Amino acid sequence: MENARNKLEELNSGLIAAGNCDSHENSVFSDLIPAIVLSVNDCYDLARRCVKLSYSGKLLMQSDLDVVSAKIELHIKNLAGIYTAGILTQGYAIVVSKPGIGACRDDMKFYVRDLLTRLKIGDMGMKSQALVALNEIVEEEKYVKIVVETGEIIKVLMNFLELAEMKIQEESAKVISVIAGFDSYKSVIVAAGIIAPLIQVLEKGSGLVKERAAGALHKLTENSDNAWSVSAQGGVTALLKICTYSDGGGGKSITSVCGVLRNLAGVEEIKRFMVEEGAVSVFIKLMRSKDEASLISAIEFLQILASGDDSIRQMVLREGGIHSLVRALDPKSPFSTKARETILRAIESLCFFSTSSLNILMGYGFLDVLLFFLRKGEVSLQELALKVAYRLCGTSEETKKAMGDAGFMPEFVRLLDSKSFGIQEMAAEALSNLVLIPRNRRRFVQEDYGVGRILQLLNPEEGKSGNKKFLLSTLISLTSCNSGRRKIANSGYKKNLETLAEAEVMDAKRIVKKLSTNRFRNILNVIWNP
Known part of the structure; x- marks a missing residue:
């Protein structure tokens, strides 16, 4: 009935x-x-x-x-x-x-079936208008349920994806993409066979149709079972091909495609297949794009691909990935702060896994670029630059020497005055790491910017005290050389250090003891060598 x-x-x-x-x-x-x-x-x-x-x-x-x-x-x-x-x-x-707000279900069903009829028997103009009307209602889940239950509509939309009429294709792909966003109906449209037509659109479509098809697949592949279905029907090859032949202006299309690939890469076997198909080379090439959306999408995908896998990171190195990242980070490049933050995070995740990769990074002038953003970047970018610099300070002795030569220590001292305690702490610890190197200690003592400010920050009555543990650690390193001890002893803020020593702060007591011992030796030298 x-x-x-x-x-x-x-x-x-x-x-x-x-x-x-x-x-x-x-x-x-x-x-x-x-x-x-x-x-x-x-x-x-x-x-x-x-x-x-x-x-x-x-x-x-x-x-x-x-x-x-x-x-x-x-x-x-x-x-x-x-x-x-x-x-x-x-x-x-x-x-x-x-039907108006509050319409009964029968009225809504009649409206949907009316649209179905026009989709089936109308001319191109009627089909187009019916699709526009369909797109207006599928934003509401109560209508989506009726559309999906009226199974013929999904079949009609699948057929429309193969039509030469661009407008019909675009509107059909849009309806499918919206429906794919509802978790309750993903399995229904996948069972109806929607994945194969969407992949065909990726292979043969263009412009907005391709973007919407990729958007639908992005939503559907949030389920790993659907990821397997996309891969089995040639989806990985089709998606990589789009990125391979992008002219650098893919924008939203590339973003949508990368979204699908990110989901697919969550399945280890599919990720391996991507690598075998040359995904690393494809996305390093895409990282050279002048289109910011394509650049960001390519970088984020490469990070996912290489996450926890040193062999893939090595591939990124061999294919010139580090050079591409540093070049894109150049202050003269046209990219936004958001893009630069993405690049910095990628450099940290892709280049900090071995000494050789760090040496290659340094060889491309990364320290100069990092220092520029530490000094002049917007607040969010400056904070990220500090985090990267902080990590670098914990690596090799050669890197620490290079950072001292490049001029990082004055910037760390400046950041001790930050309003953020987290930034103060990172700057203080980074500084304490750099002055472990004798060459950096000598440089630090020779300048006027550092020792006095550190001692000043040890004043318990001053609001900003940096991080005492790391500030004292820096001073301990400085007391290992005569010039450092003299600088501390002659500072007008030495009293702050003595106050901490009197309060039984062990590192402060050690420093004061070293200063006293050195003063006693000087007196003896005067007596013994009149």
Whole structure:
């Protein structure tokens, strides 16, 4: 009974659509309308007998229902044939009004079936307007449920993805992408076979259609089972091909494609296949793009691909990935702060895994670029630059020497005055690491910027005290050379250190003891060598 009712609603929608069109040959309906009327009367009689329970058995009733359903189906096909032949042309009121707020489910179902009819039997203009109307309603889950339950709509949309008409393709892909965003219906549209047509669009489509198809696949592949389905149907190859032949201006399309690939890379076997297919080379090339969205997408994907895998990181090195990153970070490049932050994070995750990779990074002038953003970057970028510099201070002795030569120590001292305690602490610890190197200690003592400020920050009454543990650690390192001890002893803020020593702060006591011992030796030297 439900099947017959649905077909009657579809036929009714088709007749309404025909009534809203102009026909130069009204005679085409001369045979169709009487036949439809006859079938409708049969439906009425059948319904009346069902209500009065006058049937001798369910089998006979089902047989009569099947017969009348077949007749209605034939009328729908005949009406569709009239549209296909081009006898009807678009007139007015092509799409009926959407039911208002609070409309009952039956009204919403009728509206959806009306749209289905227009999608099936309308000309291109009618199909296009029906798709626009469909896109307006699928933002609401109550309508999505009806659309998905009306399974024919998904099949129609899949067929539309293969049409040459660009507007029809775009609107169809948009509807599918929206539906794919509802977790409850992902499995339904995947079971209907939506993945293969979407991949075909990636292979043969262009522009907005491709972007929307990739957007739909991005949402669907959040489920790893669907990721396998995409890979099995050639999706990985199609996606990599788009990135391979991008002219650097892919923008949103590349972003959507990378979103799918990120999901697929969550499956280890698929990630390995990507690497074998040359994904590393493809995305390093894409990192040279002048389009910021493509650059960011490529960098983020490479990070995911190389995460926890030193062999892939080595591939990034061999393919010139570090050079591409440092070049993109150049202050003269046109990229935004957001892009530069992405690049810095990528350098940290891709280049800090071995001494050789760090040496290559230094060889490309990374320290000068990092120091520039530490000095002049926007606040968020400056903080990230400090975090990277902080990590570098904990690496090799050669790196620490290079950082001292480049001028990082004055910047660390400046950041001891930051409003953020976290930044104070990182700057203090980074500084204490750098002065472990004798050459850096000598440089630090020779300058006027450091020793006095550190001692000043040890004042317990001053609001900003940096981080005493690391500040004292820096001073301990400085006391290992005569010039450092003299600088501390002659400072006007030495009293702060003595106050801490009197308060039984062990590192402060050690420093004061070293200063006292050195003063006693000096006195003895004067006595012994008059």
